Amino acid sequence: MSGQPEGPLDPAAQLSALDVPAARLAGVQHRARRRLAWFCTALALMIGAAHVIPSVFRPDESLPAFLTAMGVYVVAVLGLTWWYLRTRTATPLGGGRRYVIGLAATFVLYAASMALMGRETWPAAILVGLVIAAPLVIAGWWRRT
Known part of the structure; x- marks a missing residue:
């Protein structure tokens, strides 16, 4: 015997047999959307912080403090990326495309903000970073959805 029931299952039993995998898939999709959202938020704030760091730790005033802050920044970005890649189980539908579009728009704004760098106070730099x-x-x- 193969362990299978002898006759075909009725339709209600077949549908109920699909409920468990569907619930598991919905849970995976929910966690993937949430994890991508938090990753994007943290990465975006770090990119914004890259604009703020030179305003707070001015390289012309203290190069070691600036280099230390940028070193911590690089380690934080690498750690965040490593965490996301290690914990990601799935990418939500359309998540990769949304990520690339959002990242590109963020980099365009960052490039445009380079004109302000060095001429703004640190509170203004924080607003521009946001x-x-x-x-x-x-x-x-x-x-x-």
Whole structure:
């Protein structure tokens, strides 16, 4: 005997047999959307912080402090990326495309903000950093249902 029931299952039993895998898949998709959203948020804030660091730790005033802050920044970005790649189980439907579009828009804003760098106070730099981060944060939390 193969362990299978002798006759065909009725349709209600077949549908109920599919409920467990469907619930498991829904859970995986929910966690993948949430994990991508938090990854995008953290990465976006770090990219915005890259604009703030030279305003807080001015390289012309203290090069060692600036280099230390940038070193911590690079390690944080690499750690975040490593965490996401190690814990990711799935990419939500359309998540990769939204991520790339949000990241591209964030980098365009970052490039445009280079004109302001060095001429702004650190509170203004924080506001500009948040504007820089906005497209990737929005892309990460945007859900197509």
